[in-house]
Amino acid sequence: MQKYSKQTRLLLAVDCIIFGFDGDTLKILLIKRSFEPQKDNWSLMGGFVQPKESLDQAANRILKQLTELQGVYLEQLHTFGNTKRDPIERTVSVTYFALIDINKYQTQLSKDYHAEWFPLKRVPKLIFDQQEMVEAAKKRIRYKAAMHPILFELLPGKFTLPQLQTLYESVFNTPIDKRNFSKRVLATGLLIKQNDKDKAGSKRGAYYYQLNMQNYYAKFQAFMNFIPNPDSLLH
Amino acid sequence: MQKYSKQTRLLLAVDCIIFGFDGDTLKILLIKRSFEPQKDNWSLMGGFVQPKESLDQAANRILKQLTELQGVYLEQLHTFGNTKRDPIERTVSVTYFALIDINKYQTQLSKDYHAEWFPLKRVPKLIFDQQEMVEAAKKRIRYKAAMHPILFELLPGKFTLPQLQTLYESVFNTPIDKRNFSKRVLATGLLIKQNDKDKAGSKRGAYYYQLNMQNYYAKFQAFMNFIPNPDSLLH
DNA sequence: ACAAAAGTGTTAAGTCTACACCCATGA
DNA sequence: TCATGGGTGTAGACTTAACACTTTTGT
Numbered sequence A, B: 001m002q003k004y005s006k007q008t009r010l011l012l013a014v015d016c017i018i019f020g021f022d023g024d025t026l027k028i029l030l031i032k033r034s035f036e037p038q039k040d041n042w043s044l045m046g047g048f049v050q051p052k053e054s055l056d057q058a059a060n061r062i063l064k065q066l067t068e069l070q071g072v073y074l075e076q077l078h079t080f081g082n083t084k085r086d087p088i089e090r091t092v093s094v095t096y097f098a099l100i101d102i103n104k105y106q107t108q109l110s111k112d113y114h115a116e117w118f119p120l121k122r123v124p125k126l127i128f129d130q131q132e133m134v135e136a137a138k139k140r141i142r143y144k145a146a147m148h149p150i151l152f153e154l155l156p157g158k159f160t161l162p163q164l165q166t167l168y169e170s171v172f173n174t175p176i177d178k179r180n181f182s183k184r185v186l187a188t189g190l191l192i193k194q195n196d197k198d199k200a201g202s203k204r205g206a207y208y209y210q211l212n213m214q215n216y217y218a219k220f221q222a223f224m225n226f227i228p229n230p231d232s233l234l235h
Numbered sequence C: 001a002c003a004a005a006a007g008t009g010t011t012a013a014g015t016c017t018a019c020a021c022c023c024a025t026g027a
Numbered sequence D: 001t002c003a004t005g006g007g008t009g010t011a012g013a014c015t016t017a018a019c020a021c022t023t024t025t026g027t
Helices: A055-067 A107-113 A130-145 A150-154 A161-172 A178-187 A213-218 B055-067 B107-113 B130-145 B150-154 B161-172 B178-187 B213-218
Strands: A011-021 A026-032 A045-048 A073-080 A091-099 A116-119 A191-198 A206-211 B011-021 B026-032 B045-048 B073-080 B091-099 B116-119 B191-198 B206-211
Touching (some): A045 A055, A055 A073, A055 A091, A150 A161, A161 A178, B026 B161, B091 B130
Antiparallel strands (some): A011 A045, A026 A116, A073 A091, B073 B091
16 A cells, blocks of 8 residues: 555645844734735745655745744644635645744845735735734734743843843733833843843943753743733733 | 646645543543554544545544534644654644543444543554654643633533542642632632532532533633642643 | 541732832933 | 933732641441
8 A cells, every 4th residue: 555545635835923023012024925826915934845844844944945044933833724715726834933033134035025024013914814823823922921931032142121021011012010020030040140231222221131041941831920911811 | 827836735634632531530532543554553533634624624523423522622733744754645634632521422433443542641552653642632731721721621511529620630640639629710700509419429429510601711711720730731 | 337528718928019219321 | 410221129918828627428
């Protein structure tokens, strides 16, 4: 027996929801689709799964194609398989979400794909069911970040507490008390204070911190739970 | 343009990890595979996605095929797509996990598929990468049950607090103080006390409770967090 | 009358929340 | 010197964890 005969084979695609944080707003990276149908409309970066690559490999390839980045945080989100989601031919799409340090993103590549960063609150109309994919990704990043320290993936290697706080406020769309925030974050033992300061944001300057990678992996599960309003997990 | 020519099409399967609780132990339902390869070995219930059905529909169909049950809790888990996972032909598998009331399961169907319930701690060797699927499902059910009231799906419509507690203890593999347990569970407002008792477990009998469905949907998010040892979420 | 499981309250410890002032610096 | 953002501590409220005895009833 060589094949499962009689069974129908389908197209399988991978679509990536790529998150970045510019210091102020959480954004996603979208491209202008380069082929029909829906050519020139805004779309997630995606591609078909090739015969010799796993799903994770496909997602990494697609991410690298647009951003040149490798080894970034990439997690499988959900698989979308409604029969009519692609009008040309049935295509099942496995979605991944990526968290990248926006500073490492090479803007030159944007041109090839006509890529642009969009604030999560101003995402344009997307092709097919990609709106739904983005919603699922927003929900997942909040859900996961409420308990796991994934948001550090969006920051550069050295970052300040005010930056980190702005990021959390932006992801959870809620103000956080800075005294309580710093106490809780520092209590995790995940941060190592540096001696130098970031003077960009203020005259006094804010101390840089780096992740303690040992503790990071150890505490990745069961991190903390400091979102003021759990309702923010709802949507 | 009618098709995405030049792209390779793949087989797509759905595999279900079906959980049940017999009042003492958390179990999964396995079948003896009826065709080659690996005929007669233990396997998850699964099947190929058909041209005219969505993934959710396929999962429901497969679940119904084995259990005759419909409308049960079914959630997409993860999609497995390593190129070599099925030795005959590349097949990507979308996994779902189901939570069913084991009492509603008709044992007669077991015979057609040679199905059997296995305690989670004694799962036999499974075909392909299904061991990994079961691990992912165990992890997910714990993770989710730590914050959402999904475990009620494993119980009959009327159940007692001791039953519920045994279920939580079994899922999280940890003893729970019954005074604290009943306080917290009742504080959620999800349970309605009945007037009759279950006399099966003791001479005195334990009061039955039913879910308050209104509160159930309202509180499904942000339920409670009463697992003594968060380490149990780790594996 | 006794064995076996159900049911129920209190206290101390720990955690979380709210809140306000001083510091450092560049302009 | 002043405007701007950075950094820090405490008290009260609330939540959680630990713990033991009484009730019911079938045998």
